[in-house]
Structure formats: structure tokens, C-alpha cells
Amino acid sequence: MSVSIQIKNLVKSYEKADALQDISLDIKPNELFGFIGPDGAGKTTLFRILTSLILADSGTVTIDQWDVVKNYKDIRKMTGYMPGRISLYMDLTVEENLQFYARLFGTNIKENYDLIEDVYEQIAPFKNRRAGALSGGMRQKLALSCALIHKPRLLVLDEPTTGVDAVSRKEFWELLKKMQKRDITILVSTPYMDEAALCDRVALMQSGKLLSLDTPQKIIDDFDGTLLAVKTEKMYSLLHDLSSFENETRVYRFGETLHLVSHAESRETEEKIKIFLTGKGYRDILIRQITPAIEDCFLALMNNMTDS
Amino acid sequence: MSNREKIIEVQNLVKKFGNFEANKNLTFNVYRGEIFGFLGANGAGKTTAIKILCGLSKPTSGSVHVAGINVNKHPEAVKKRIGYMSQFFSLYNDMTVKENFRFYGGVYGLGKKEIRDRTLFFLEKLNMRSYENMLLKNIPLGWKQKLAFSVASIHKPDIIFLDEPTGGVDPITRRQFWEMIYEASDNGTTVFVTTHYMDEAEYCERVCIMSEGEIKALGRPRDLKTEYQADNINDIFLKIARNVE
Numbered sequence: 001m002s003v004s005i006q007i008k009n010l011v012k013s014y015e016k017a018d019a020l021q022d023i024s025l026d027i028k029p030n031e032l033f034g035f036i037g038p039d040g041a042g043k044t045t046l047f048r049i050l051t052s053l054i055l056a057d058s059g060t061v062t063i064d065q066w067d068v069v070k071n072y073k074d075i076r077k078m079t080g081y082m083p084g085r086i087s088l089y090m091d092l093t094v095e096e097n098l099q100f101y102a103r104l105f106g107t108n109i110k111e112n113y114d115l116i117e118d119v120y121e122q123i124a125p126f127k128n129r130r131a132g133a134l135s136g137g138m139r140q141k142l143a144l145s146c147a148l149i150h151k152p153r154l155l156v157l158d159e160p161t162t163g164v165d166a167v168s169r170k171e172f173w174e175l176l177k178k179m180q181k182r183d184i185t186i187l188v189s190t191p192y193m194d195e196a197a198l199c200d201r202v203a204l205m206q207s208g209k210l211l212s213l214d215t216p217q218k219i220i221d222d223f224d225g226t227l228l229a230v231k232t233e234k235m236y237s238l239l240h241d242l243s244s245f246e247n248e249t250r251v252y253r254f255g256e257t258l259h260l261v262s263h264a265e266s267r268e269t270e271e272k273i274k275i276f277l278t279g280k281g282y283r284d285i286l287i288r289q290i291t292p293a294i295e296d297c298f299l300a301l302m303n304n305m306t307d308s
Numbered sequence: 309m310s311n312r313e314k315i316i317e318v319q320n321l322v323k324k325f326g327n328f329e330a331n332k333n334l335t336f337n338v339y340r341g342e343i344f345g346f347l348g349a350n351g352a353g354k355t356t357a358i359k360i361l362c363g364l365s366k367p368t369s370g371s372v373h374v375a376g377i378n379v380n381k382h383p384e385a386v387k388k389r390i391g392y393m394s395q396f397f398s399l400y401n402d403m404t405v406k407e408n409f410r411f412y413g414g415v416y417g418l419g420k421k422e423i424r425d426r427t428l429f430f431l432e433k434l435n436m437r438s439y440e441n442m443l444l445k446n447i448p449l450g451w452k453q454k455l456a457f458s459v460a461s462i463h464k465p466d467i468i469f470l471d472e473p474t475g476g477v478d479p480i481t482r483r484q485f486w487e488m489i490y491e492a493s494d495n496g497t498t499v500f501v502t503t504h505y506m507d508e509a510e511y512c513e514r515v516c517i518m519s520e521g522e523i524k525a526l527g528r529p530r531d532l533k534t535e536y537q538a539d540n541i542n543d544i545f546l547k548i549a550r551n552v553e
Contacts, residue, residue, distance in 0.1 A: 016446065038478035039449045136350040163395065163475060165349040165504055166545050191476055192505075206478065236490060253483055255510035255540055256529060295479050302480060 002030040002185040003064045003078065003154050005050070010059035012045050019045040020056070021208040027187065032180045034199030035189040036294065041205035043189035044084060047158050050187070051081045063154060077105070080152030084159045086143045090132030094123055094142055097131055098149060105150030116145045118178050122171075137168030144175065155179065157188040161195065173198050193295035204298055211301040216294060223292040224300060226266040229257040232277065233284040245276050252299060259296060312339040314373075315466055315498045316361065321370035323356050330356040332521040333370070340466070343489060343499045345512030347541075349549040353521040354502055358469060361500070363387050375466045388416065391460035394471040399456055401445040405436065408444060408459055416463035423462075430458035450481035457488055461497070468492065470501040474508065486511055506542035515541065517548055524548045 005027040012020040020042045027033050035043045048054040050061055052072035061068040068075050088097050095109075098120070102108050113120070123141050126134065131142060140160055147155060157176075161169040173195065180186055188199070196202045197216045204211040204219070212219050230251075232238055238258060242251045251260050262269040270287045277285050292300075316338035323331040330353045338344045348354045359365040361374055363383030372379040375389040399408050406427060413423035431437045434454055444452065453473060460468055470489070474482045486508065489499050493513075501512065509515050510529050517525040525532055525548060529541055536544045 038481070039476040163472065163504065165549065166506055166542060167349050167549050169504075170546065193479065236494070239487075252479075253486065253511060255507040299479050302478065 001153055002183045004029045005154075005185070005187075006060075006062045007046075007050075008060045010046070010049065010061065011057045012042075012049065012054075013057055018208050020049075023059070023208075023210060025203060025210070025213055027185065030180065030183055030185055032176065032186045032188070032198075032200045034196055034202040035187065035205055036191075036193060036196045036202050036298070037189075037205035037211075038191055040207060042208040043205060044158055045208075047081070047156050047187070047189065051079055051156055052076060053081075077150075078153045080147035080150065080155045082143050082147040082155075082157045082160055084162065086139055088131040088139065088143055088146065091130060093128050093130055094134070095127040097142060098145055101146040102149045107150050109149065112149055112151045115151055115182060116148045119148065119175050120145045136164050137171070140164060140168065140172060141175070144172075148179070153184060155184050155186045157186070159189050159191065161190055161192060169195070193293065193298055196294040202294070204294075204301060206298075206302055206305065209305070211298065211305065219294065219297050220292055223297055225261045225263045226269075227290050227292045227296055228260045228262055228266065228270065228273070229254070229286075229288055229290045230260060230273065230277075231257045231284075231286040232282045234282060238277075238282070241277070241280050241282075242273075245273060250299075250303060252296075254293075254295075259290075261296075261300065312342075314338070315340045315342075315375055316344075316500070317371075317373040318357075318361075319371045321357070321360065321372055322368045323353075323360060323365070324368045330521055331360070331367075334523055336516060336523060336526060338467075338498060338500060340498055341493055341496045342514065343493050343501065343512045345509045345515035346500060346502045346518070347509055347515055347545060347549070348502075348518035352518040352549065354518055355471075357518075358471065358500075358502070362390060362392060362469060388463070389466045391463070391465040391468040392471075393456045393460040393468070393473055395473065395475045399444050399452065399459060402443060404441050404443055405431070405447065405455060406440040408455070409462060412459045413462050418463060426462050430455075430462075434458065450477045450484070453477060453481075453485055454488060457485070461492065465497065467498040467500060470499060472502055472504060474503065474505065482508075506540065506545055509541040509545075517545060519549045 007023060007025050010020050010023040023046065037043055049056050050068060052068050052075045055069065063075055066074050092100065098109055119141050123138050131139060134142065161172055176186060199216065201215050203213045230242065239251055239253060242258060242260065243249060249260060251258050266289055273287055274285050314337045318334055318336050321331050321334040334357060346354055360367050360372060363379050363386040366380060374386050377385050379386050403411065409427040410423055413426065431440055474485050493499050503509065514528050516523055525544065532544055536547060538544045
């Protein structure tokens with residue numbers, strides 16, 4: 001049975017920084033919930049409080065009826081945690097690592113094999129290889145197997161896909177979707193904005209604050225203004241030149257185009273930009289209105305935070 | 309393109325570890341001032357190839373010239389002409405910003421005055437003059453990355469190797485870092501970069517995609533997209549790069 005989580009007014013400061021500044025949010029049973037943000041956003045601090053590994057300065061977290069501080073023993077039994085810095089024993093083989101984690105929780109591989117099968121079968125051919133000799137993607141899958149071996153009701157994954165290539169990242173998310181079907185609540189953090197679309201709901205975080213919390217679709221629907229993608233034959237100087245279009249236009253590189261937010265009627269803006277760029281000697285100017293991605297939303301929200 | 313000066317020339321490069329062939333007959337050139345994206349899944353053989361280009365590892369066979377120098381014969385000479393920055397940048401956390409510059413300037417054999425001038429040049433460019441005496445461990449990640457890039461350029465290298473330089477930072481900082489890359493390239497420095505962010509691959513002049521120790525695709529992003537009938541590099545990457553153990 002998956003759990004629900006209530007986070008209320010969570011505050012945590014370190015010597016140098018306010019890691020969490022009054023964070024409140026609820027997570028529903030069996031949700032696949034994403035915390036999206038760069039280093040220093042507070043994701044790891046939040047996860048460590050949720051898993052009873054550190055104490056908050058103030059605020060509370062309850063997981064179902066359990067308080068993470070008072071009932072830490074219960075919390076640890078029902079939680080599977082995969083820290084950002086993977087805690088595998090590099091000198092132990094794949095299978096030995098799994099046995100070790102199973103035994104820590106008083107179980108064995110056989111008893112819960114059913115749950116980890118989808119993940120583990122992908123690394124089972126290398127079960128006699130030492131964890132230290134595995135590739136990044138494989139290591140990640142072993143760590144996930146170890147976090148699942150005691151049949152947790154809550155799975156907390158801290159940046160499981162950081163530094164992993166695009167192919168392995170895709171496979172990893174497919175596995176998470178499968179795990180979700182086993183009635184587990186899953187919290188996952190990531191710096192990759194494109195992964196937000198794969199979550200039921202996401203919290204966009206920056207410097208210990210929530211920028212936004214909703215379904216990925218709703219966050220995109222709430223984007224303020226229209227987004228234009230601009231492309232010309234010459235791209236390098238375009239960013240610089242386009243930044244001087246009207247007052248304080250914010251322009252960002254996005255793959256092969258530049259993205260620009262317009263708050264005026266967009267047809268009119270498109271025409272103005274065309275004239276502006278033609279005047280500066282650009283040719284083959286392509287401008288089209290596009291649907292924002294989560295990264296566009298994140299950039300806009302970051303700017304709002306700095307402005308206010 | 310063919311008239312441009314070749315700054316990296318790799319011919320039939322093979323690297324074996326026992327029976328395992330990490331690089332299978334790689335042949336490619338990189339031109340002066342180019343931003344060259346080097347992509348591939350974990351385990352595709354990227355790191356092996358980069359180590360050889362930097363003179364840290366010897367090829368089993370094949371010829372590799374970097375900045376006109378035969379890397380196999382003169383690995384030390386090559387190291388003076390290149391800069392290197394990785395995701396675990398090698399700045400010293402318990403030294404100040406200025407001391408890090410001084411240390412690396414010394415490693416590359418720069419004179420006192422030159423070190424001072426170059427340090428000042430970068431600190432002004434980054435708007436970090438007032439932080440020169442701050443310990444590196446107190447500097448935020450995004451700034452550290454920019455400093456690491458500057459320190460790797462202190463000796464005005466011909467080529468700078470960036471191994472996943474932008475991990476973990478926010479989308480604005482990530483883009484600021486790319487502006488630095490463009491600027492370096494504009495000044496004639498060749499930038500050889502690996503990344504897991506596929507949108508960044510689009511910022512490169514040409515990209516090379518490796519899989520199973522071989523080059524599977526090499527070309528300008530827009531030409532590759534036409535060739536593979538894909539909307540973006542990510543789709544091409546998913547098509548050709550596979551996890552191989």
C-alpha cells in the first residue's frame with residue numbers, strides 16, 4: 001500500500017545557506033512526484049528530512065500517520081532511498097550487494113524478487129561482476145534494485161539520472177513507471193527539465209523555494225505570454241542582437257533556435273522582430289509560435305523570482 | 309571547411325584493453341576554432357578517446373596529431389597546448405580564487421607577470437574581482453564552473469577539452485556557460501565538448517556520436533537531422549546509441 005505525505009512549513013538552514021525556506025506540500029498515494037531544480041535548490045535536504053536522516057529546523061513531515069521524527073523506525077522500514085551519491089559496495093559483486101541490502105532489512109532476494117524482477121533482470125547477466133566495474137547506467141539499476149528489495153511503500157530517488165546518458169535515462173524512467181504500477185509512492189529529483197513531463201506532478205525548486213507546483217501540463221498552460229522560436233542563417237550573434245530588441249527582451253538559446261517571450265499580440269511582435277532583424281542584416285528569418293517546455297517555464301519563474 | 313586548419317587529426321585510432329576494443333578504428337578531424345561535440349552513451353569509448361587526445365593514454369595503433377604534434381611521441385608537448393576541464397573540475401577548494409589561478413599558471417610554466425595579467429583578465433571578465441580572496445569552497449557551483457573554464461584557459465591553449473562541464477547548474481547558468489564557449493571559439497580556441505544535454509549538442513558546429521567504440525555519425529547538426537529525418541539530436545542519439553556492456 002502506497003503512502004501519502006504531508007509536508008508543513010519546513011525550514012532548514014546550514015551555516016552558509018537557507019536550504020529550505022518554508023516548504024509546504026502534499027503528496028498523494030501512488031503518485032510519481034518530481035522535484036525539479038539545479039544544485040542548491042534544496043532537493044537533497046528535503047529528501048534527507050523525509051527519510052529521517054537529518055532534522056529540520058522547524059516544520060513537520062508526516063508519512064501516512066507517521067511523523068518522520070517520532071516514528072523514524074517505522075519510516076525507515078517502509079522507505080526505499082537511493083541517495084545521489086550511490087551507496088553500493090564497489091568491491092562486492094552485483095548479487096552480493098543485493099544480498100547485503102536484503103539482509104539489512106531482514107529479508108532475502110527470493111522473497112521479493114517479483115518486485116525487482118523488471119529492474120534486476122537487466123543486470124542479472126552481470127551478477128558476478130563487481131559493482132565498481134559496472135557502467136553508470138548499470139550501477140543505477142543495481143542501486144534501484146537495492147532500494148526496492150525490502151518492498152518499500154515509498155521510494156525516494158535523489159537524482160538517479162544525473163550524469164547518465166540519454167538512452168539510459170529513458171530506460172530508467174520506463175522502469176519507474178513500472179514500479180509505480182506496484183502501488184508505490186515515488187519521489188524523484190532531477191536537474192533535467194525534460195524529465196518533468198514524465199511525472200504526475202512536479203515541484204519546480206530554486207534556492208530553497210518552490211517556484212511552482214502542479215501537473216507538468218498545468219505549469220505549461222500557466223506560462224505567462226507567448227513563446228516565439230527564432231532562427232536565422234547566422235545564429236552566433238543573434239542572441240546578442242535580439243537581446244536589444246525592445247526593452248529588456250529575454251532571449252535564450254534552445255537547441256537550434258532562440259526562445260523569446262512576448263507579452264504583446266504575437267503576430268505583431270513577429271513582424272516587428274522580422275523588420276528589426278532584417279535591418280541588422282539577417283537573412284532567412286524564421287519565427288514561429290511554440291508551446292513552452294518545462295525549461296521555458298522554469299526560466300520565466302526564475303526571472304520572476306529575481307525581479308520581485 | 310576543407311581549407312580550414314586541422315587542429316586535431318585522428319587516423320585509424322585503435323585502443324584495446326586486453327581483448328576489449330574500446331576504440332575501433334576512429335578517423336576524424338577537428339578544425340581550429342570549431343566547437344566539436346563528442347557524444348555517446350556511457351561506455352561508448354568517449355573517455356578512452358579523450359585520454360588519448362590529451363596524451364594521458366597511448367593508442368594501440370593509429371596516428372593522432374593534436375596542434376600539429378604527434379601525441380604518441382610527444383605527449384608532454386601536447387599537454388602544454390591543451391586545456392582540460394571535467395565535471396569534477398580540478399580546482400582546489402581550500403585555496404582562494406586567486407591562488408587557484410596562480411597554481412595552474414605555475415603548472416603551465418607561466419611567468420609571474422603573465423599569471424597576474426591573465427588572472428586579472430578573467431576576474432574582470434567574470435565580474436569576480438571582489439571575490440578573488442574567497443576560498444573556492446564558498447563559491448557557488450555555477451561560478452566554479454566558469455572559473456574552472458577560465459583556469460583551464462590560463463595558458464591560452466589551442467584546444468580546450470570540456471568533459472560534461474555543465475552538470476547540475478540551473479538553466480540560466482548553463483546558458484551563460486555556453487556563451488563563454490562561443491566567445492572562446494570566436495577567439496580561435498577549439499572547443500571539444502562532451503555533454504548529456506542533447507540541446508547543447510545543437511550548439512556545436514559539428515557533432516560526433518559514438519557507440520560501441522565506433523563513430524556512428526559525424527556532421528553538422530542540421531545535416532545529421534536531415535540524414536536521419538529527426539527533429540533534434542536527441543532522437544538521433546536514441547536511434548544510434550545503445551548501452552553496451
